[in-house]
Amino acid sequence: MLIDDSIISAVTGHMNGDHADDNLLIARAFGYPLAASSRMVTLDAHHGEWRVTDAAGEHELVLDWPGGEIVERAQFRREAVSLYREACRRLGVTPREEHAPSPHATARHGGGHPHEAAHAPAHGGAPGHGHHGTAEDSADDSFARRLREATWGDHGDSEGATFMTDVIRGKGxxxxxxxxxxxxxxxxxxxxxxxxxxxxxxxxxxxxxxxxxxxxxxxxxxxxxxxxxxxxxxxxxxxxxxxxxxxxxxxxxxxxxxxxxxxxxxxxxxxxxxx
CATH class of the missing domain: 1.20.910.10 (Heme oxygenase-like)
Structure with missing residues (x-):
């Protein structure tokens, strides 16, 4: 898919505006445990990039999308949720209710955690922190999940619109x-x-x-x-x-x-x- 500036702006704006705590959780779980701040700065079909700050300075954290290459805009939300849920698992944090693991999910790796999967290297940060095949996958086929994914593009368009962004952020x-x-x-x-x-x-x-x-x-x-x-x-x-x-x-x-x-x-x- 063509990932233009409007998509990058909508997704990063949503992550930094509505999910700043999630960005910090992701940074702490994927290589920077003492991170003081974390902002998503860009993304493409293969990974997302965060700018992380801790006592040692500023760092670039690039994480592969857990589900592989993104081919539809609605997938960005799914992949961000996957990273968030894996970050919660690593840090022992209970995910927010709307992102809690499906009670119907089953283990895929011989009785381990129902959302564990093979690890692959991440780009930047600590090595070995990429995560594939986690969280938001076909194991959770709930109506709520399918509705969220199907409307994510429209949701992002609305949040990325200049008028709504200005009103929501107090600039209007x-x-x-x-x-x-x-x-x-x-x-x-x-x-x-x-x-x-x-x-x-x-x-x-x-x-x-x-x-x-x-x-x-x-x-x-x-x-x-x-x-x-x-x-x-x-x-x-x-x-x-x-x-x-x-x-x-x-x-x-x-x-x-x-x-x-x-x-x-x-x-x-x-x-x-x-x-």
């Missing part, structure tokens, strides 16, 4: 943030109308508790940000209008699975940081 202007809240207003207006259908089924109502509802909060925010006449001039950009229109189409069709899919995507991304 107040007007930028207000514009984002306005678009959320139109998104959630459509979504919460559609999601009322879930309340008709006791088994589905649990997916849409009152604590999730955002419209009242969005209206209060907009009144604070735009004044008492906050509705004046309020409009959705074309992409938001199309998005809201699609949600309403799904609801009009009575397609429950489609409503749940939109509900999951919106609330997961905005309220749980994608986790």
């Amino acid at each position: 202007t107040l007007d930028d943030y207000i514009a984002l809240v306005v678009q959320h207003y139109f998104m959630y207006e459509a979504l919460e109308e559609a999601s009322r259908q879930l309340l008709d089924d006791p088994m589905l109502a649990v997916l849409h508790p009152g604590s999730l509802l955002r419209m009242d909060t969005l209206e209060r925010d907009l009144r604070h940000l735009r004044g008492d006449d906050w509705r004046n001039g309020l409009s959705a950009v074309p992409a938001t209008a199309d998005y809201a229109r699609r949600i309403r189409e799904v609801a009009d069709e009575g397609w429950t699975a489609g409503i749940i899919a939109h509900h999951y995507t919106r609330y997961l991304g905005d309220l749980s940081g994608g986790r």
Whole structure:
């Protein structure tokens, strides 16, 4: 695959912005046990590169992707997770819940740790710290894992977009943030109308508790940000209008699975940081 600057920026930005602790864990597990800081600086189809700092100075740490050459963008997340989980195993750290080993995974090396595999040399850092065939592989075929992998490229594109990066990192202007809240207003207006259908089924109502509802909060925010006449001039950009229109189409069709899919995507991304 062609790995251009936009992909490198999206992946490294995500790792350094959202997973700084993971970078440090990886550095300490793969050659620099006293690392004080670690940043991912670049990557290609075969390995990732980190800049590590410890008491002895600054070092380059290059680690092969555990699963071999990357041919699809979605694989970057899988390989980063593999390195993280192997780092946890080496350091005796319990992985975060979303990256915990699958309970269905089985040992592949004669009764050893279910995610152990043969070691291969890493480039830079201490020799012999590459790791192949670990963690995030076909042994965990859960729906959550497949969904994360399938949407990783879109997730990276969103995080790599200049507008969202500026807002998330506090570099955007107040007007930028207000514009984002306005678009959320139109998104959630459509979504919460559609999601009322879930309340008709006791088994589905649990997916849409009152604590999730955002419209009242969005209206209060907009009144604070735009004044008492906050509705004046309020409009959705074309992409938001199309998005809201699609949600309403799904609801009009009575397609429950489609409503749940939109509900999951919106609330997961905005309220749980994608986790």
